[in-house]
Amino acid sequence: MIKKQQEIKAIIFDVGGVILDLNKKKTLRIPESISTIYGISIEEARKIWVTYDRRSLLTGAETPKTFLRNISRAIDTSKTPETLYEEWTKLSLKEENCIDWKLLDFIKNLREKYKIYVMSNAVNIAQEDKLTRTIKSMFDKYFVSYEEGFRKPEKEAFLNVLKKIDCNxxxxxxxxxxxxxINTAKEMKINSIIYKSLEQLKKDIKEIVDK
Structure with a gap:
């Protein structure tokens, strides 16, 4: 039997917006969290996030408390970084309720044929660790930016994961x-799927596998 030239051996999943349903109100991206804990508009929070050197936060070079201390200089607040961090953690406590368990059931089936990994941009807060523990056993390896020192969409982030999983x-x-x-992954010749729904994902994976 002739093997396919591009036989699929591994599938790598993002977390936020894929495994975590960001359409649910309980799940917040970082700008939304900033808006909530500081009591500022979402537009102002997004502006701060876009202009801030967020790579240090996402790659673990900067702690969340230092990040909050730094952005507090641009925001009129009487809250301490410790208080802000506690509020941020409390907001994140709700994320476990936003896990897409139907998708995880599908991933469980995929593990019978493929190695399954996570590659996520994440901030090192206590709840992130709790969320990781909840679903980590469902994957062969769990790569988060603050531990790896690289973040998507940097090519180095993809190269790091490909090297560690020993896969072309x-x-x-x-x-x-x-x-x-997705665009960075495609540039690197990785088969890529932009996630919209579980049904669409099943269809797209089948199309790639059947090539």
Whole structure:
């Protein structure tokens, strides 16, 4: 039997917007969290997040408390970084309720044929660790930016994961909800799927596998 030239061996999943349903009100991206804990508009929070050197936060070079201390200089607040951090953690406590368990059931089935990994941009807060523990056993390896020192969409982030899982790009599928991350993966010849729904994902994976 002749093997396919691009036989799929591994599938890499994002977390926020894929495994976590960001359409649910209980799940907040970082700008929304900033808006809530500081009591400022979402527009102002997004502006702060976009202009801030967020790479340090996402790659673990900067702690969340230092991040909050730094952005507090641009926001009129009487709250201490410790208080803000506690409020941020409390907001994140709700994320466990936003896990897409139907998707995880599908991933469980995929593990019978493929190695399954997570590659996520994440901040090192206590709840992130709790969320990781909840679903970590469902994956062969769990790569988070603050531990790896790289973040998507940096090519180094993808190269780091490919090296650690010992897999060529053409033998992988990458699933993410953010176009800029998908574009980098495609540039690196990784089979890529922008996530919209579980049914669409099943269809797209089948198309890639059947090539």
């Amino acid at each position: 790009p053409e033998n992988c599928i990458f699933v993410d909800d953010t176009l800029i991350n």
